[in-house]
Amino acid sequence: MALSACGTRTQTSGGGTAASQAKVAKIGVIAPLTGDLSALGLGIRNSVDLAIKQANESNAIPGWKLEIAAEDDQAQPDTGRNAATKLAGDPEVIGVVGTLNSSVAQAVQPVLNSANITEVSPANTGPALTRGPDAASNPKRAYKNYFRTCTNDLIQGPFAAKYLYDAGFTEVATIHDKKAYGQGLVEAFTKAYKEMGGKVLAAETINPDDKDFSSVISKVKGASPKAVYYGGEYPQAGPLSQQMKAAGLKVPLMGGDGIYDPAYIQLAGKTSEGDLATSVGAPTDSLASAKAFVDAYQKAGYSEPYAAYGAYSYDAANAIINALKVSLKDAKDVKSALEPTITEMSKVSFDGATGKVAFDQFGDTTTRVLTVYKVKGGKWTAEKTGEFK
Helix, strand or coil, X not given: CCCCCCCCCXXXXXXXXXXXXXXXXXXXXXXCCCCCCHHHHHHHHHHHHHHHHHHHHCCCCCCEEEEEEEEECCCCHHHHHHHHHHHHCCCCEEEEEECCCHHHHHHHHHHHHHCCCEEEECCCCCCHHHHCCXXXXXXXXXXXXXXXXXXXXXXXXXXXXXXXXXXXXXXXXXXXXCCHHHHHHHHHHHHHHHHHCCEEEEEEECCCCCCCCHHXXXXXXXXXXXXEEEECCHHHHHHXXXXXXXXXXXXXXXXXCCCCCHHHHHHHCHHHCCCEEEEECCCHHHCHHHHHHHHHHHHHCCCCCCCCCHHHHHHHHHHHHHHHHHHCCCCCCHHHHHHHHHHHHCCCEEEECCEEEEECCCCCECCCEEEEEEEECCEEEEEEEEECC
């Protein structure tokens, strides 16, 4: 990706009507606020900001004022690690919402864990982040401070595999970008797809910085798949789809939540009609539970849309705030509330914008709802929503 790993920027703001003499606790955000994936990252930041402002306005934690401390990870692991180190050095930071990318999370997790700072991702789907390196067969919780409000690729990959197989796409090719998210997603997809009886005719990889995919497309085209399943994100997936169709490989490209963004369609062009993506949860604007979030977000006047992970970020921030209602209640300072906040996170259970918000023994969400989207008329359109069992 055309993103450089340089310094980070902090955006800090308060909001609300908490008394000026109240003690301050900060909820950090680590997400791409600049670069190719900033549309997703800015939606995350704004949604956390909204939750914090609402908490302050309702005096959710008497005696305390919450502030946001947003760091730009530029979707780069090294930059994300620097952002986590900076937040861990701030004695007022008690929780962090982020990251967007699983590969960035791998760099951030040990830093925040060492500092006993609660982390909740609205978007990481890599199974190892919660269940360790042997996630599928021998899961062991990796970090006690880490939680996520989205489901993981052990669910997303098989959900996509079942959709394609049931739709008659019984022979596919796979391509991934060698990153933790893309590779893990393809591995989960492939295992489930083969178990259903599907055939993977070709399995290829690209490099995240690639722009010309002609050599990979040539190999895949020679195998004559009925569809291509891609593990990665839209900056590469869009051009890959466009170049596939231009080269005569006119079959649907399907990916995970990393390609579910309007930018994918812009990059892929008109021939992306029929391409597919899965994303976590049900469509936000179709959920009765999300109406209050959507209305409040629009009323707040943010200049960027809440995007694919806004509702999950809003729920992630509110999960931390729910834990803080207990851990900060009688705390003298943030430091003394760090461990209790992690303990209280495991007990969180409330009805959020995306539905029930609660976590299992690994820190994964207990909700397994996903949606398949298809490009129709130049827009992502919900095709099928269901709970994977």
